[in-house]
Amino acid sequence: MSHESLDVWKTSTELSINLYKSLKTLKDFGFKDQITRSGLSVPSNIAEGMARNSDKEKVHFLAIANGSCAELRTQIYIGIEIGYIDRDSGQAWMAKTKRIQIMLKKLSDRLRQ
Numbered sequence: 001m002s003h004e005s006l007d008v009w010k011t012s013t014e015l016s017i018n019l020y021k022s023l024k025t026l027k028d029f030g031f032k033d034q035i036t037r038s039g040l041s042v043p044s045n046i047a048e049g050m051a052r053n054s055d056k057e058k059v060h061f062l063a064i065a066n067g068s069c070a071e072l073r074t075q076i077y078i079g080i081e082i083g084y085i086d087r088d089s090g091q092a093w094m095a096k097t098k099r100i101q102i103m104l105k106k107l108s109d110r111l112r113q
Contacts, residue, residue, distance in 0.1 A: 003043075003050040008103035012043040012065070015096050026084060035075040041068035042100065055111040062108045066101055073097040 003009045016039040026032045042065045049061025076093050079085035085093075 001050060003047040006046065006050070006107070008100060008107060009043050009046045009050075011096065011103065012039075012046060012069070012100050015093060015100070016040050016043055018093070022089060023084075028084065031075075031079065031084060035072065035079065038068050038072040038075060041065070042072065046104075059108045059111050062104050062111075066104045066108075069097045069101050069104070 016036070019036055019039040023032050023036065045061045045065035045068060049058045049065070052058050052061065073094050076085060076090050076097070080087050080090035
């Protein structure tokens with residue numbers, strides 16, 4: 001199973017791209033670096049995990065992606081509250097992180113069977 005064929009990888013990649021594009025003019029480089037890195041970590045860990053040989057290793061990397069997704073949602077929430085992220089965009093992104101986490105759980109459960 002290739003990571004490129006997974007909806008969870010496609011969705012998380014789109015989110016990461018949206019983060020980079022939307023925050024490209026943000027002057028707070030520390031915040032921008034942190035949020036884009038956590039966003040980039042989600043599809044990257046999915047890709048790395050799916051390239052592993054054992055299902056146990058795949059599940060491990062999906063768990064890391066899940067943690068990065070939770071980290072990203074926290075940073076989006078903070079970004080909204082401090083005025084760096086438009087509320088509507090941020091809420092849509094947070095909803096997308098929740099969908100991604102559900103998809104990660106389903107994929108992990110399937111690999112554990």
